[in-house]
Amino acid sequence: MNEQQAQQMRTGQGFIAALDQSGGSTPKALRLYGVEEDAYSGEDEMFDRIHEMRARIVAAPAFTGEKVIGAILFEMTMDREFGGKPAAKFLWEDKGVVPFLKVDQGLAGEENDVQLMKPIGGLDALLDRAVSKDIFGTKMRSVIGAANAGGIKAIVEQQFEVGKQILSHGLMPILEPEVTISISDKAEAEAILRDEILNGLDALPDGQEIMLKLSLPTEADFYKPLIDHPKVMRVVALSGGYSRDDANAMLADNHGMIASFSRALTEGLSAQQSDAEFNETIAATIDSIYRASIT
Structure with missing residues (x-):
């Protein structure tokens, strides 16, 4: 890197x-x-x-x-x-x-009020190519459509799982579990999401870092614990x-x-x-x- x-x-x-x-x-x-x-x-x-x-x-x-x-x-x-x-x-x-580099290949159908990423075919080859072309990091998006604890847990687990694969190539993954801004239980979805991300960060080996791309939260500074986390390089916002x-x-x-x-x-x-x-x-x-x- x-x-x-x-x-x-x-x-x-x-x-x-x-x-x-x-x-x-x-x-x-x-x-x-x-x-x-x-x-x-x-x-x-x-x-x-x-x-x-x-x-x-x-x-x-x-x-x-x-x-x-x-x-x-x-x-x-x-x-x-x-x-x-x-x-x-x-x-x-x-x-x-x-x-x-954006590496995801789009969203799977909705299940448990969320859309996981479709399986990313040929990801290792793409990551090798990205390294050869002077890319620093990657981004991949999935979408949360309601405060469904099971769905959000699945989204975060998938993001971290693929994130570890990206880290193994020496690239910096931006995990993007987007909360749809128009949902009625957005604040509740954000609370579940924050807790699941903190669990994922705790499970990352010491010395490893990721980035996060998150919807602007309902409550200001709600993601401060993620911004301050030693395993988070940066938290960025999507509009x-x-x-x-x-x-x-x-x-x-x-x-x-x-x-x-x-x-x-x-x-x-x-x-x-x-x-x-x-x-x-x-x-x-x-x-x-x-x-x-x-x-």
């Missing part, structure tokens, strides 16, 4: 940009960016269009490690280039941004459907938690903007998320 990158993730002031929209979420992301589905035909062209959007974001003058300490990439992005260099190498060498303003306001109330926003990062960006307008918009966005992250 790159010690300089580890230090940046542990103590760096700023947030992680989530640039990892995959097949299912890409059409929506492009539509919000002003690229309608009739502007491309087939999956290859769709991914070309989303890569153009990501390349424009990372090329923006404001997109540097000064405020954006890390970025999460989709597998296909890892295999492509930014600025004439392999994507992860460009992020670190040219921008000072630590590269992560989960909140508007950027709401997400930033909630994040500012959660001390020590930093953003890892996707849709809230690209809100207001458009393919139709001139480079000057685009760069000005993303600079303001980056600054607002940065300010909410350094509380």
Whole structure:
């Protein structure tokens, strides 16, 4: 593991940009960016269009490690280039941004009010490839749809189990058990989740660390015991459907938690903007998320 990158993730002031929209979420992301589905035909062209959007974001003058300490990439992005260099190498060498890779292959059907991750086929080979392409860590998402103790326990156990496999390759896993923000028992689900994560951390060997990506909690500073835990490198927040303003306001109330926003990062960006307008918009966005992250 790159010690300089580890230090940046542990103590760096700023947030992680989530640039990892995959097949299912890409059409929506492009539509919000002003690229309608009739502007491309087939999956290859769709991914070309989303890569153009990501390349424009990372090329923006404001997109540097000064405020954006890390970025999460989709597998296909890892295999492509930014600025004439392999994507992860460009992020670190040219921008000072630590590269992560989304490794999950989507969600299984709902059971016990949660959606586990589908089995990740070929994970060891993907992790070897990630290491060879200068990736620092990984991210994987599952979803909690109610305060179901059995379901949440299963989610956390799966996240830690795969997390250990990722650690064995020398990569830093971001575990992402997302609590759906619209559920009526969100606070109860968060309480169960926090306890299960603490159990998982206690079972990790001393000297090992993980990261966590969690929905913004109902109660401010609710995840402080996780943020302060010696086996947690960093706790980051997903916006989960909140508007950027709401997400930033909630994040500012959660001390020590930093953003890892996707849709809230690209809100207001458009393919139709001139480079000057685009760069000005993303600079303001980056600054607002940065300010909410350094509380």
